[in-house]
Amino acid sequence: xxxxxxxPRISGGLGxxxxxxxxxxxxxxxxxxxxxxxxxxxxxxAAARVVDSGxxxxxxxxxxxxxxxxxxxxxxxxxxxxxxGRRAYARRLRxxxxxxxxxxxxxxxxxxxxxxxxxxxxxxxxxxxxxxxPFDVIHAHDWMTWPAGLAAxxxxxxxxxxxxxxxxxxxxxxxxxxxxxxxxxxALAAADRTVCVSHRTAETVAAxxxxxxxxxxxxxxxxxxxxxxxxxGTAASAEAPVxxxxxxxxxxxxxxFFLNAAAAVAREHPGARFVVSGAGDLEEELAAQAARLxxxxxxxxxxxxxxxxxxxxxxxxxxxxxxxxxxxxxxVPLEALSRGVPVIVTRGSGVTEVLASRLVVDHxxxxxxxxxxxxxxxxPALRRQLVEEGRRELRRLxxxxxxxxxxxxxxxxxx
Amino acid sequence: MTSVVFYFQAHQPDxxxxxxxxxxxxxxxxxxxxxIVRRVAERCxxxxxxxxxxxxxxxxxxxxxxxxxxxxxxxxxxxxxxxVLESFASLAATERVEFLCETAYHSLxxxxxxxxxxxxxxxxxxxxxxxxxxxPTVFRNTELIFDESIARRVExxxxxxxxAEGADRLLGWxxxxxxxxxxxCRRLKLLLRDYMxxxxxxxxxxxxxxxHHPLLAETFAGWLHAIPARDTFAGLFMDYETFGEHQGxxxxxxxxxxxxxxxxxxGESTDFATPSEIAAAHDAVGEIDAPSPVSWADAxxxxxxxxxxxxxxxxxxxxxxxxxxxxxxxxxxxxxxxEAWRRLTTSDHFRYMATRSSADxxxxxxxxxxxxxxxSFIVFMNVLDDLRSRVAEVLSDRIQRExxxxxRV
Numbered sequence: 001x002x003x004x005x006x007x008p009r010i011s012g013g014l015g016x017x018x019x020x021x022x023x024x025x026x027x028x029x030x031x032x033x034x035x036x037x038x039x040x041x042x043x044x045x046a047a048a049r050v051v052d053s054g055x056x057x058x059x060x061x062x063x064x065x066x067x068x069x070x071x072x073x074x075x076x077x078x079x080x081x082x083x084x085g086r087r088a089y090a091r092r093l094r095x096x097x098x099x100x101x102x103x104x105x106x107x108x109x110x111x112x113x114x115x116x117x118x119x120x121x122x123x124x125x126x127x128x129x130x131x132x133x134p135f136d137v138i139h140a141h142d143w144m145t146w147p148a149g150l151a152a153x154x155x156x157x158x159x160x161x162x163x164x165x166x167x168x169x170x171x172x173x174x175x176x177x178x179x180x181x182x183x184x185x186x187a188l189a190a191a192d193r194t195v196c197v198s199h200r201t202a203e204t205v206a207a208x209x210x211x212x213x214x215x216x217x218x219x220x221x222x223x224x225x226x227x228x229x230x231x232x233g234t235a236a237s238a239e240a241p242v243x244x245x246x247x248x249x250x251x252x253x254x255x256x257f258f259l260n261a262a263a264a265v266a267r268e269h270p271g272a273r274f275v276v277s278g279a280g281d282l283e284e285e286l287a288a289q290a291a292r293l294x295x296x297x298x299x300x301x302x303x304x305x306x307x308x309x310x311x312x313x314x315x316x317x318x319x320x321x322x323x324x325x326x327x328x329x330x331x332v333p334l335e336a337l338s339r340g341v342p343v344i345v346t347r348g349s350g351v352t353e354v355l356a357s358r359l360v361v362d363h364x365x366x367x368x369x370x371x372x373x374x375x376x377x378x379x380p381a382l383r384r385q386l387v388e389e390g391r392r393e394l395r396r397l398x399x400x401x402x403x404x405x406x407x408x409x410x411x412x413x414x415x
Numbered sequence: 416m417t418s419v420v421f422y423f424q425a426h427q428p429d430x431x432x433x434x435x436x437x438x439x440x441x442x443x444x445x446x447x448x449x450x451i452v453r454r455v456a457e458r459c460x461x462x463x464x465x466x467x468x469x470x471x472x473x474x475x476x477x478x479x480x481x482x483x484x485x486x487x488x489x490x491x492x493x494x495x496x497x498x499v500l501e502s503f504a505s506l507a508a509t510e511r512v513e514f515l516c517e518t519a520y521h522s523l524x525x526x527x528x529x530x531x532x533x534x535x536x537x538x539x540x541x542x543x544x545x546x547x548x549x550x551p552t553v554f555r556n557t558e559l560i561f562d563e564s565i566a567r568r569v570e571x572x573x574x575x576x577x578x579a580e581g582a583d584r585l586l587g588w589x590x591x592x593x594x595x596x597x598x599x600c601r602r603l604k605l606l607l608r609d610y611m612x613x614x615x616x617x618x619x620x621x622x623x624x625x626x627h628h629p630l631l632a633e634t635f636a637g638w639l640h641a642i643p644a645r646d647t648f649a650g651l652f653m654d655y656e657t658f659g660e661h662q663g664x665x666x667x668x669x670x671x672x673x674x675x676x677x678x679x680x681x682g683e684s685t686d687f688a689t690p691s692e693i694a695a696a697h698d699a700v701g702e703i704d705a706p707s708p709v710s711w712a713d714a715x716x717x718x719x720x721x722x723x724x725x726x727x728x729x730x731x732x733x734x735x736x737x738x739x740x741x742x743x744x745x746x747x748x749x750x751x752x753x754e755a756w757r758r759l760t761t762s763d764h765f766r767y768m769a770t771r772s773s774a775d776x777x778x779x780x781x782x783x784x785x786x787x788x789x790x791s792f793i794v795f796m797n798v799l800d801d802l803r804s805r806v807a808e809v810l811s812d813r814i815q816r817e818x819x820x821x822x823r824v
């Protein structure tokens with residue numbers, strides 16, 4: 001399995017999904033070697049056994065543990081992450097470059113040529129050992145790992161599954177980076193199977209990349225096991241309820257729409273507070289928008305939250321809004337719900353295909369979003385119903401189920 | 416001799432507009448209701464009324480049946496499909512078709528201890544008499560909701576007969592095909608629905624997976640003939656929209672109903688009767704205990720479909736909490752507020768908030784005008800908020816006027 005991020009160092013849903021799926025697969029009896037471009041030194045030894053490329057079994061040798069399926073984490077050395085946002089990316093790259101004594105990337109380039117270089121370097125590194133170790137299927141997550149997947153397929157002559165967590169078209173719409181879109185198209189045309197996280201993404205991939213529907217499968221993401229009881233009560237914090245946005249601050253995630261609705265809610269509900277959690281390109285623009293809307297005294301930008309902070313934030317929130325323009329799946333609503341927070345999402349989000357206990361709004365419909373936020377804050381019966389039914393649904397949306405669906409796809413290829 | 420008792424329930428709700436701001440009285444999506452009632456008139460009410468009228472004529476009056484038409488549907492038909500009301504009146508004129516009474520707003524008022532239930536029932540009885548020239552003596556409560564206290568209220572209102580679901584938990588080992596008396600009633604007779612035979616038509620008829628599909632009128636009449644002759648009646652109670660809506664014309668439901676009366680009457684052992692004819696000819700054979708409400712909905716036959724979750728109970732409580740204020744406002748020159756409030760008592764508004772996805776096997780499938788049960792709740796509560804603020808305005812005006820007229824102030 002080829003991935004780009006893995007807990008605990010993650011920037012978004014991709015790492016969470018890879019972690020959930022990889023563990024679900026091992027529990028279904030599949031040995032998984034999860035290959036990452038870079039070691040952080042913070043890998044949780046309880047989450048996966050961290051191996052060194054020197055320790056990998058050679059071709060023909062039996063898998064590491066004969067007794068039960070194992071998850072091994074192999075981190076190669078590569079410094080970059082996707083979806084970082086231009087400024088954060090430039091910052092990180094400057095640090096690396098300074099250490100190496102090299103130049104910074106050109107401004108205005110959202111990913112930087114160097115990220116594409118990294119993708120290429122990762123592919124070469126994977127090709128270097130893929131022919132020498134035993135495995136049956138190559139499973140590559142999102143475009144950054146697909147060149148590596150193609151390289152591994154050439155080296156080992158094993159089937160390739162490309163897993164689409166989001167496509168460049170969904171991330172950037174008409175402003176898609178042509179280099180990334182081309183890279184996606186090339187990999188998807190060659191892949192033996194393309195797995196999408198939702199039917200909507202499968203439709204996009206079929207329409208935009210011309211992927212043959214016979215090789216297209218949908219495996220929905222799943223949820224962490226919900227705590228036995230939601231930590232907080234079901235009554236909204238009467239005096240000062242908290243309305244939460246949690247996600248990257250990019251146009252795709254719709255934070256501006258959130259702020260407009262927040263202003264409408266603030267007019268009706270004098271106590272309501274708003275929190276925007278996450279980092280991204282739009283930080284400054286959003287701060288200016290909040291000031292213009294007069295939201296500043298009641299709105300807090302927290303920046304990027306680490307894993308433990310995310311949970312604490314859910315425990316403070318009375319409602320979570322995922323106002324994305326385009327959302328292939330959307331794991332955040334599932335996480336929030338598992339902590340007892342009711343959720344409002346935009347119509348067409350992939351998560352709506354598997355979760356009925358949510359409110360839905362059309363992207364950009366400010367009165368509708370404001371009305372639904374207010375309804376959740378005002379009616380305890382609504383909150384309670386959304387959370388109770390939602391947690392019942394979550395008990396069925398387990399990663400084991402996603403893993404079984406994934407296993408069916410592997411079996412089609414290994415027959 | 417066993418009598419086949421057909422009772423058809425005709426109902427359409429008034430649907431709420433999803434978005435405010437609401438003009439006074441503008442809570443309801445009249446255009447949508449008009450569109451739907453015209454469609455159902457075309458597909459179901461008109462062709463089926465015509466079919467039943469012919470059945471009466473062709474059997475020389477030996478085909479009998481009963482209807483209950485909900486108050487909201489009566490209003491919609493008057494407004495948008497008056498020809499349907501005329502054809503119901505033609506059925507009434509045959510004197511073989513009985514019209515039953517229910518609450519005037521297809522409401523759950525029977526579950527609330529206030530006079531609202533009695534007011535709605537009396538109002539509906541007057542309307543039925545005006546429209547069809549019959550004073551109803553048979554009562555069917557909304558969704559056949561029945562328990563002992565409801566039965567006592569219905570008896571106190573002067574009805575002779577009450578219809579209810581032939582639920583297993585009411586009957587135990589007993590058969591639904593006899594006349595019973597609800598515990599606590601002295602006079603009222605209870606006729607129960609035969610859910611096996613009723614659902615063969617109402618739910619299973621068009622189901623290709625069903626072992627008896629396609630069901631022929633001759634086969635079904637054969638099942639009726641096979642009922643032991645000592646059984647009093649078979650209660651075939653179902654939605655009228657079964658014909659042409661729930662079971663589309665393409666299923667052959669009209670041909671089935673056209674052929675059925677002849678086959679039923681060909682046997683020596685079966686005839687047709689209305690509920691009041693059965694009650695007049697037969698005494699109760701036993702008593703039915705119903706300490707908790709039984710309905711005809713879902714597998715559980717309880718109130719879960721309308722009051723089963725937090726939202727539904729909260730909305731229903733909030734609605735009835737407004738009743739005293741509404742009545743005061745109405746008594747002081749604002750009857751439109753009471754009318755709007757009563758239209759909110761219709762059970763469908765609560766049904767749309769149902770979240771329970773229990774194994775209903777496609778039975779009693781309900782179509783909601785809203786995105787989700789949560790949205791149905793929000794829309795209802797928004798409307799109720801609007802109504803509450805209008806009532807508050809009226810009442811505060813009145814208090815101000817009275818205090819300015821009061822010489823002691």
